[in-house]
Amino acid sequence: MQYQAPANDLRFLLFDVLGADKLHELEKYADATPDLISAVIDEAGKLAAEVIQPTNQVGDRQGCQYNPETHEVTTPDGFREAYTRFVEGGWTALDAPLQYGGQGLPHTLKFVVDEMVCSTNLSLGMYPGLTHGAISALYAHGSEELKDTYLEKLISGQWTGTMCLTEPQCGTDLGLIRTRAAPNDDGSYAIEGTKIWITGGEHDLVDNIVHLVLAKLPGAPDTTKGISLFVVPKVLPDTGERNRAFCGGLEHKMGIKGSATCVMNFEGAKG
Numbered sequence: 197m198q199y200q201a202p203a204n205d206l207r208f209l210l211f212d213v214l215g216a217d218k219l220h221e222l223e224k225y226a227d228a229t230p231d232l233i234s235a236v237i238d239e240a241g242k243l244a245a246e247v248i249q250p251t252n253q254v255g256d257r258q259g260c261q262y263n264p265e266t267h268e269v270t271t272p273d274g275f276r277e278a279y280t281r282f283v284e285g286g287w288t289a290l291d292a293p294l295q296y297g298g299q300g301l302p303h304t305l306k307f308v309v310d311e312m313v314c315s316t317n318l319s320l321g322m323y324p325g326l327t328h329g330a331i332s333a334l335y336a337h338g339s340e341e342l343k344d345t346y347l348e349k350l351i352s353g354q355w356t357g358t359m360c361l362t363e364p365q366c367g368t369d370l371g372l373i374r375t376r377a378a379p380n381d382d383g384s385y386a387i388e389g390t391k392i393w394i395t396g397g398e399h400d401l402v403d404n405i406v407h408l409v410l411a412k413l414p415g416a417p418d419t420t421k422g423i424s425l426f427v428v429p430k431v432l433p434d435t436g437e438r439n440r441a442f443c444g445g446l447e448h449k450m451g452i453k454g455s456a457t458c459v460m461n462f463e464g465a466k467g
């Protein structure tokens with residue numbers, strides 16, 4: 197069945213129920229006029245129906261494939277092409293800060309686009325979804341140096357992001373994490389530990405993956421108060437060197453099989 201975006205329902209909810217027709221009155225969102233919002237809804241609907249939905253069934257039938265020799269993960273047929281179209285259309289930049297190449301549109305509008313993307317292929321939508329989380333975390337908490345190094349490429353979709361929280365012995369209670377961060381002489385950290393269930397931990401959609409990893413510094417308390425967050429890229433941006441962050445296998449799931457859910461081993465990786 198061909199997906200048809202509920203464009204009129206979305207317009208009704210945004211304009212008549214939520215008052216999004218007034219967003220452009222805010223200085224920050226002057227560009228977000230009802231006409232522009234409406235055009236974005238229509239374009240996203242077309243993208244979802246014509247580019248994203250055709251990858252859904254094949255994604256779940258084929259799933260991702262793991263190569264234990266190279267630690268690489270291959271996504272299902274069509275995922276790379278669809279992701280590239282998504283990136284070329286500027287969809288990864290929709291609500292991202294202007295300063296780093298984003299379009300600065302309201303997050304409300306991104307929710308609408310997410311709704312359509314996730315309705316047509318949740319597996320594919322999770323790659324830019326996790327990237328969006330990494331962008332938000334870096335933008336809110338990263339140093340200027342980290343922001344300058346990573347944000348533009350994440351926002352353009354050239355690189356993707358992950359969140360590496362869960363470990364074999366803990367999911368909800370992250371105070372129990374065992375991943376460790378030991379200070380290096382150059383101000384970086386050596387990250388050692390295993391994470392499980394990491395969405396987009398390894399895949400072939402882009403050349404670099406920026407992992408945001410929860411780990412503990414030496415002497416940190418054994419509770420959530422002892423947790424720090426480290427940026428651990430798959431490929432080090434300054435040298436182009438492969439970092440020691442490797443996929444150890446794929447989790448077996450009942451659905452969303454086109455989403456690479458990975459075991460990630462950090463073997464003294466530079467963070």
Ligand SMILES: Cc1cc2nc3c(=O)[nH]c(=O)nc-3n(C[C@H](O)[C@H](O)[C@H](O)COP(=O)(O)OP(=O)(O)OC[C@H]3O[C@@H](n4cnc5c(N)ncnc54)[C@H](O)[C@@H]3O)c2cc1C
Nearest residue numbers: 358359360361362366367368369392393394395396449457
């Ligand atoms: C498809 C998928 C993708 C994922 N992607 C990521 C990812 O990208 N990065 C990442 O880090 N993790 C990811 N996860 C892991 C996810 O974050 C964990 O599964 C989640 O945090 C729950 O942890 P757990 O599975 O260990 O369950 P548990 O912590 O064992 O919880 C089991 C049950 O007990 C309940 N429970 C636990 N503690 C308490 C408490 N103190 N009081 C009351 N009830 C409690 C929970 O609500 C739950 O119902 C993913 C998981 C899935 C299924």
